[in-house]
Amino acid sequence: MDPLGPEDPREVAGYRLLARIGEGGMGSVYLSRTRGNQPVALKVIRREYAQDPEFRRRFEQEARSARQVQGYHIVPVVDHDTNGPQPWLATTYVPGLALDDVLALYGPLPLAAALQLTGCAADALHSVHKAGVIHRDLKPSNVLIGSEGPWVIDFGIARAADATQLTRSGGFIGTPQYMSPEHANGLPLTPATDIFSLGLIAAVCATGRHPYGDAGAITVAAQIANTGVRPPDLTPYPEPLRTVLEHCLAADPQARPTPSGLADLCQELSGRQLRDFGGWLPVPVASDIARRERLAESGPETVVPGAAGAGAPYGGGTTRPPRAPGTGTGTGTGIGTGPAAGTGTGGWGPGGQVPAGAPVPPPAGPAAPYGSVTAPADPKRRLGPLVVGALVVAVAAVAVAGWALTRDTDAGAGKDQAGGQPGSSASTPAPSSAPSQSAAQSPAAGTPAAPKAGSYKVVFQGEAFALRYPSTGYTQFDLDTPKAMPLGADSGQTEIVYSHLGGVRDSYELLFETPMGASEDTTPERCRMAAGANALSPKLEAAQVKKQIVPGLVLCGITKQDKLAMMEVTGVSDNEGRPDFQTKLTLWEMP
Template identity: 50%
Template sequence: MAAGMTGERLRAEDPREIAGYRLLARIGEGGMGTVYLSRTRGGQPVALKVIRREYGGDADFRRRFEQEVQAARRVQGYHVVPVVDHDTTGEQPWLASVFIPGLPLHQALAAHGPLPPDSVVQLVGCTAKALTAIHSAGIVHRDLKPSNVLLGPQGPFVIDFGIARAADATQLTLSGGVIGTPQFMSPEHALGEPVGPATDVFSLGLIAAVAATGRHPYGDGGALTLAAQIANSAQRPPRLDGYDDRLRPLLERCLAADPDRRAGTEELSELCERALGRSLNRFTGWLPEPLTEDLTARERAVLAPPPEPTVTDAGPGGPSAASSGAATTSPAGPPPPHAPAFAAAPTMHPPAHAPSAAAPVRRTPTALVVAGAAVAVVLAVVVTWTLARAGGASDEGRGDGKQSQPGDGQSQSAGGQSQPGGGQSQSAGPSHSAPAVSSSPDDSSGYTVVFEDRPFALRSPGEANVVAVDLDVPEVVQDSPGREFQLIEVSGGHWEFSTPMGKSAGTTAAQCLTGARSDVLPTEVDAADLRSTVPVGTRLCTVTTDGRLAMLEVTDITTASDGDLPDYATKLTLWRKR
């Protein structure tokens, strides 16, 4: 698909608005549906995927889709692109995710060639962190491949988790086969056996091998040939000669034929950090310069004011927006009042951009292998799919143990949209954009920036659950000591601060430090008081348990689908002492 920096222009048959989201461009298309670029009331970019009609017409798919996306929305952690909204009740189901102007790994490899060893090791370590968060929510990705790993200036991000199972089950009904990406499956997946978290680790090993050398470790055959060889791994393991000495041990731990012998995701992250000899959270120069320049250009293009959405010209007498009855509206003005307002962060499906003109294009044999990874291929096997929890047990429902049954009511939107039956979630209003954080050397605070404006979601942990927020990593984990604060869904719910948390009047480190010391919040803030105590636009500041300075800027507040605590979307900036 020919596409510019912000995607392909809308076609005559494309909708112009979905549930208050104004569609600006096409940014991807795959086996599940079409992905569009949109923006929130605050002007933040969001990716919205409209599911294909053949899926939407299947009642079983809708039920499973609801379960899987509800589970996916519970995933919290960095290096994952969260799902922020969805609907299974309309003519065509859809879901929305926050958007970052990154580049899918398969496109990066096709345009710039294999990555250097350090980049691959960091890619593996950070992706393993994403898998830890995904598996902790009771989800197995099932379709981890280069096109589902997005490269950005702040590291890699995993997309499209939590919905593959709904498509797999429906495809069994429709055709007697399953949708998958054979050359990036695990042996158990290719053999039609139940899959668990270890299957994602195997897929990550294959991704790392291709990213490092430009070749698949099982050879150069077609997709089904590679899948057959992967299925036979116990007798014929992959060839791992020729890989960097730091990378080979990681590949060996990932690509073991026996799932029980593969490294766990947390162990894998630790191995990668030791191999690098530095923190996985340092992203300055983590990618080659030409690729970094390409990513920078994409980021500028996405953050620029969007062009007016237009349809593809079908030629004389062809369809147009006017002739098809579709109204073409300019996104330059504010969206309609009912439009959802979510914070910007990382995208479910990134734009299928052409390489930047400033970056040299290198074509390698890898491009043929990797390009195939974006195509869904039907395997000639019938598979019984299970949604495996991180502990290995299967579950037909959502990650928190609750199942949505047909006819049990509508899903609750996090975007403030009206729901069937008159229900409506509450929204704190449009997002507010703050000036860029100052990290100038003359800042009197004595701190220097580590990273700034990193998207960070603080979601309700659900009924009778407690999670801890670590701003140094950053990550949200199960209740653990030594973190900055906790999200507690017990007895009405509250936030509990372990380090003094204050409000900053500005965006500099000096202002943040002053706020952390002089405008301190109570140790606990009840769920009922959060929206008034910490409204949209608030900048929360604290000195972390590691002695760093952290600022959370609240960009959006939405009502959680379960639990009393509202969901907060924030941008996190972290400084360290000079």
Template identity: 50%
Template sequence: MIKDGGVGGMAADVVGERLRDEDPREIAGYRLLARIGEGGMGTVYLSRTRGGQPVALKVIRRDFGGDPGFRRRFEQEVQAARRVQGYHVVPVVDHDTTGERPWLASAFIPGLPLHEALTAHGPLPLPAVLKLVGCTARALTAIHSAGIVHRDLKPSNILLSSQGPYVIDFGIARAADATQLTVSGGVIGTPQFMSPEHALGEPVGPATDVFSLGLIAAVAATGRHPYGDGGALTLAAQIANTAVRPPRLDSYDDHLRPLLERCLAADPAQRIGTEELAALCERAAGRPLNDFTGWLPEPLATDLAARERAALAPPPPEPTVADLGAQGSQGAQGSQGTQGPTPPPHGPTFAGAPTVAPPPPTYAPPAAAGARRGRTGLVVAGAAVAVVLAVGVTWTLARAGGDSDRTQGQGQGQGQGDGKQSVQPTHSATPPSPDPTPSDDSGFTPVFADRTFALRSPGRVAVVEADLDIPQVHGEGEITSGNEIELSDVSDGRWEFKTPWGKSAGTTPEQCLEGAQGDVLPTEIEAKDLRTVIPVGTVLCTQTDEGNLAMLKVTDITTGAGDLPDYATKLTLFKKR
């Protein structure tokens, strides 16, 4: 771990380890600042965009990168992961499969992986467990709606933040399955958090993630695994035998036991669905899942707040030639792989960190743009304040020994099989206010402010709809109502507004309401006209189906998977007082 004050203006305990001699110093225009994790698929590095926002960049292992089949699967899985939209997920924001070594980038935000929180602070109180499970279930709904099964849900892949839990590393492990099986005969996953079907090597589906979430709930509430003590392989064997010998749940809280029983059913068809599970948790908690006021115990909340402050510190200014010469003479950053305070990289600008911050600059190509053949543009998807996106790592049964992979953590830099994460940052030195103060005369009170919300091309001749009151993007085929925007990639693509939308001259509720009512946009905008009609910097407003006031600030526009461009926005929702 870096001990001398940190990298790029971030505190050392948030950053990780110094770069080693064998580590690259730049990947596709991203300057690498520190090593923040290592796992079964590759090594994760801290970098910064040109706008100063930290990102976690995972460079895939050479043996995987040398397999053309892996590259194809990797491209497919990353493209699928980029379509995931919803709160409590931290998505992939950039990637390239064409270079010497494939890589993917995730936004980086300070937070605490669940396994670290449990180690440092002990089990969570029941209300926090219910909120943890309910919000994670909502994240799984979004992931499954995109046709993805997480396959490696475990405490290190759930990040705690002041704005709730977030799920990381979804879907990408599947790209390595065939390669890993060919190389070692192993199974991708973490044994003690597998489902019975996964442990038996059978096909997995969304229900396998529900089983894993049930195990996580049990551990979070008590610090004990429901299948008892033992090593990873011992627990995996007991899980595989669930149909004959189910776990004993009689020692768990009466409010938690029914939830565990429905998650940990041996038959996948008998397990509770993610939407029902979220609703069950909300009822049991007696408060909305999106209310995070005091949701974590004070010592843990204090720990998270310190991490957020450290990560929100602005990066140092770009050094002059003289500065660089002085650094070299002092050995602050030399050929030996050591790294002292480092200026921001010349990477692409990433607009879409999930915290309240001024809109970052629009996309600017990296200095090494020529090296980024085939890379997609940066896109932001829904996550909220203070998350750590740990690009999770996979565990191979062929390499027994428990959670042995080192992961991309933001905290201590000591890899644990549960992985530390890299997540979405903000580039402002001022932390967000999760509970904005009411406006004076507008008659509206903020529900939340400046949450990252992605309006992405659904691709594949598909249609999705955005409900800003929840907020959530509903996938194709879902039966929904009360949506404000429809994104269609059919017949050249278009946005269709379900409620009257207009452009606002400012960001106060009064200005937003005036824009929604006075500067009304057409009900449909074709894909070819979107960038012109709604450019970066536009503030869009509407009164939602439920009578709330929604404000979208456009922070970035990139090429989408279909005919529509992808929009990164910050969403603020006001309700009537």
């Protein structure tokens, strides 16, 4: 993470920028904070793309689609705007190390951890694909590793660049070493393209070896494109990894597993539950991540050093030199989620050090509790887990073989470039004296704007709703109706399941079919922010239920009918040694 330079903007649509996280093919990424003092990574799109009306249209479509993606192991898009001088996109800021940095600093992960990572990433892809989005650029730098598992970032946005003058003359967006054969051949893509990319990640994650070798990007892409004629030799890979690779790296997209099928396979082969993250990482990696999480929790702000000049013009014309290429295992080529591999700086991983010479301002007040997040006013977006730390949106503009390369790279499976083209992403025109619409709705200094009236439409409010212990089997709860459904009922609209496991006193569990996050507030805006943030485990056993589901808890989630549900636990009563929960349920239609 670097201090802001003289060419960097100080504010974008009311978001005060604190530091530069990185830059690459599509733009520059900056650290900022929401009105509630929660960190976000804000990506400002390059002027070359911003000048293309078709890009703006596609970017708006893709950003809206990305906002609909919610689930476990997903880093969500929380805000965006396409109307200003340069489009921008904000995502949550998550503690952890990018997978390519983990591989560069610590080497391959143990096989069980690699399989668990692959299974969790497949779960994330299930959520991405369910929302009608294809990632298109899945690679090690787009997978963050944390103490609570891996997180997939930057899903779908790369597609917007396909519409620009920069790429439509035969070029396209993606990372050659992690493309599917159909992507490398320029064919239409289906969700199966992401499964192929994930298989390549699994191979590199577990062994450090790419199935198509460590040659340059063009060579590897050409080999991938030729998979149907000459598939990779998978015999050097150990079982059970080889089984996963054989499924994922099938030349025929229809022969590859679904994300859910791959997740189940990885759980079976790894020998542990996918969401059992106790001791899942090697000690050195876990210690590094724990250190970053501690730094993130302490909440220091990284700010502009005095040399940068507080009055520097918005988007002044100085260009930044490119970052030195790294030497790690990852092959990401855009705005990476870490420094050039091997620099050992902590880079744009969460909890990165304050840049040398950067003053640390006095605290802006206590940070909101973990999982309690306040967004800019009128947040028309769906959120997932908001965790203090560091995230970078990574989108690389590259082309393969005979297509025009948007950046020069010879990175194979063992090389990585983390920087973008010099001067390609920092230039931003000066703002007009009149605030933009997006700025008026964003966390500008001073009194924040109130949420727009009528943004959320109440379907029902404060309805008494009981989660009663089932005498046999399980009970399903539909929060849209709302109603309880017995064993055997259609579960397609179920958000919560209360399960009876037998006659033993503590043999019960609560299952959440959609991520539910704890909220510190009962406004729809704050509830939506919390939906998926600090999410409860998808399965709570008896001891966890007793500890976590207590009076005063406010749970928020997005229902199967795409509405915002808020459940306030008002009481807990005894039902022959098992708890019945009394709640008040509110449902909103979202803007």
